[in-house]
Amino acid sequence: MPSTSPLPRIRASQISSGYSSTRSRESTGSSRPGVDRLSSQTAASSRTNVTTPSTSAVTPSRNNHTSSHPIAVLLSHEPTNIAQALKELRYLILTEGIPADPDGMSSFRIYIWSILLGVEPLSASHYLKLVHKGPSQSYSKIRDDTFRTLATDPLFHRKVSEASLTRLLNCYVTSREYATKTKDTSHYVQGMNVIAAPIMYAARSEHEAFAIFQTFLVQECPAYTKPTLDGVHKGLRLVDAVLEAVDEELFSFLEGKGLLAKLYAFPSVMTFSACTPPLPEVCILWDFLIAYGPYLNIICVVAQVLMMKDELMELQSPMKHLRHFPPLKAREVISSVMQLIPQLSESLFQEIVEHAK
Numbered sequence: 001m002p003s004t005s006p007l008p009r010i011r012a013s014q015i016s017s018g019y020s021s022t023r024s025r026e027s028t029g030s031s032r033p034g035v036d037r038l039s040s041q042t043a044a045s046s047r048t049n050v051t052t053p054s055t056s057a058v059t060p061s062r063n064n065h066t067s068s069h070p071i072a073v074l075l076s077h078e079p080t081n082i083a084q085a086l087k088e089l090r091y092l093i094l095t096e097g098i099p100a101d102p103d104g105m106s107s108f109r110i111y112i113w114s115i116l117l118g119v120e121p122l123s124a125s126h127y128l129k130l131v132h133k134g135p136s137q138s139y140s141k142i143r144d145d146t147f148r149t150l151a152t153d154p155l156f157h158r159k160v161s162e163a164s165l166t167r168l169l170n171c172y173v174t175s176r177e178y179a180t181k182t183k184d185t186s187h188y189v190q191g192m193n194v195i196a197a198p199i200m201y202a203a204r205s206e207h208e209a210f211a212i213f214q215t216f217l218v219q220e221c222p223a224y225t226k227p228t229l230d231g232v233h234k235g236l237r238l239v240d241a242v243l244e245a246v247d248e249e250l251f252s253f254l255e256g257k258g259l260l261a262k263l264y265a266f267p268s269v270m271t272f273s274a275c276t277p278p279l280p281e282v283c284i285l286w287d288f289l290i291a292y293g294p295y296l297n298i299i300c301v302v303a304q305v306l307m308m309k310d311e312l313m314e315l316q317s318p319m320k321h322l323r324h325f326p327p328l329k330a331r332e333v334i335s336s337v338m339q340l341i342p343q344l345s346e347s348l349f350q351e352i353v354e355h356a357k
Contacts, residue, residue, distance in 0.1 A: 069099045071108060089115070090291040094334075098287050103155055104280025109287065110202045110212070116290050119215045127171065127207035136173035138188035142166055145193040155279050160200045168196055168210050175214060186227055191270035192217070198274050198282050220294045221356040224270070234355040235269040235298050236261040242302045242352070246343050250309050257318060264322035265301050272297045276304070276328045284330035288337075296337060298352050299344075303336035304328075 067076070071092050079085030089112065100106035113119075136142075146166045150156040169192060176187035196213050203209035217224070223231025239261035244251040254260070267275040272294055274282050289296055304325050305312075312318045341349070 070096050071098060071112070075108070075111075086116070093287050093291045097284065097331075100280070100283070102280065104201070104283045106202070106283075109283065110204060110208060112287070113199075113202065113212055113290050114208075117212060117215050117219065119211050122207055122211035124205070124207045127210055130171040130174050130210075131167055133174050136170050136177060136188075137183050138173045138186050139170055141186070141188050142169045142173070142193070145169075145190070149193045150197050150277075150279065153277060153279055156197060156201055160197070164206050165193065165196060165200060168200065168206060168213060169193060171210055172214055172217070187225070189225055189227060189229060191232070191267075192225070194267075194271040194274050198279065198286055201279060202283060216294070221272075223356050229270070231356040232266070232270045233262070234351075236265055238298045238348075238352055238355055239265050239269060239301050239305075241348060242299060242340070242344065243305060245345070245348060246302065246340050247306060247309070250306065250312065253313060254318065259319055259322065261301075264319065265305070268301045268304070268325065269297065273300055273304070273328065276325045278327060281328040281330040285328065285333060288330070288334050293353070295352050295354075295356055298355070299337045299340055300333050303333045303340060306336065307332065 067073070071089070074085070074088060074092060093112070098106055098109050098112060100109060143166060146162050146169065149162075149165060169188060172192070173187045177183050180187070195216070196209070199213050199216070200206075200209045203212065221231055223234065225231075240251070243254075243261070261269070272289060273285055276282070285300065289300070305322075307329075308321060308326065311321055315321055344352075
């Protein structure tokens with residue numbers, strides 16, 4: 001980690017234990033972890049003059065990518081209360097955004113993702129040991145996918161090589177084979193290559209990206225990595241349930257055309273919306289998802305469908321329009337999600353929270 005980073009003052013053990021204890025209290029103290037915090041912070045922002053993504057927030061530019069940015073100021077001081085510091089960090093992500101240039105590159109983002117996910121540092125030598133173990137059982141499947149990962153995105157391919165993406169995915173499978181003591185079951189499934197893409201784009205080294213990628217899959221969405229993709233299929237059913245709950249008219253229209261989420265939302269659910277360009281917008285959406293819970297992607301997908309409602313309702317064959325979502329506008333999606341959450345029942349939201357575990 002470069003000496004100019006504001007983060008070395010915070011010990012990795014503090015970050016991990018602080019995050020874990022905060023998440024635990026949220027899960028046991030409320031049937032809606034993350035939502036009470038979102039609601040209270042939105043209310044707080046209305047009492048102050050802080051602009052939120054629902055009003056006038058824009059993608060940070062190179063001009064405010066400096067040490068004076070509120071997130072930079074927060075990270076430059078060693079926190080006396082880890083839980084409170086994490087809460088403030090999430091709030092700043094929501095209201096200010098992580099400073100980045102127009103291409104989505106940021107010297108802060110990957111460190112912030114590490115903090116919020118509780119990722120312990122991984123040495124380059126440990127990663128190299130995994131690399132030197134050679135091809136995993138899933139190597140051929142990985143090679144079938146890596147060459148087409150974000151194939152039309154020049155920003156991604158300028159930063160990330162196919163070889164590095166292949167190594168990372170192969171090392172993940174090798175590490176899971178070792179951790180689970182099973183080599184007869186594939187630990188690589190469809191979509192992992194796209195999930196890895198924004199992480200590798202944001203990371204400053206391959207082994208750093210590996211540590212975050214592994215933690216994200218194992219900790220946040222283990223049901224998405226099962227060979228049967230159980231979590232993804234649960235997520236697709238929840239997209240239908242959420243859409244019906246918040247806009248019965250659009251849901252009934254699509255259902256009448258035989259268009260359930262499993263036919264149009266599979267890529268978006270499976271990849272946490274990383275399949276929808278542009279990549280800098282994906283990074284902004286992931287800032288929000290990693291801060292408040294990747295499970296919120298279910299509501300993000302619904303928000304993207306709702307943005308297409310006017311066009312969809314006028315089409316005889318809306319599937320053609322649904323096949324490719326419009327370019328992602330992360331802050332509009334986040335704003336919509338914040339408005340949709342209060343419309344969901346406690347039981348439905350709890351299903352969303354738990355579906356990927």
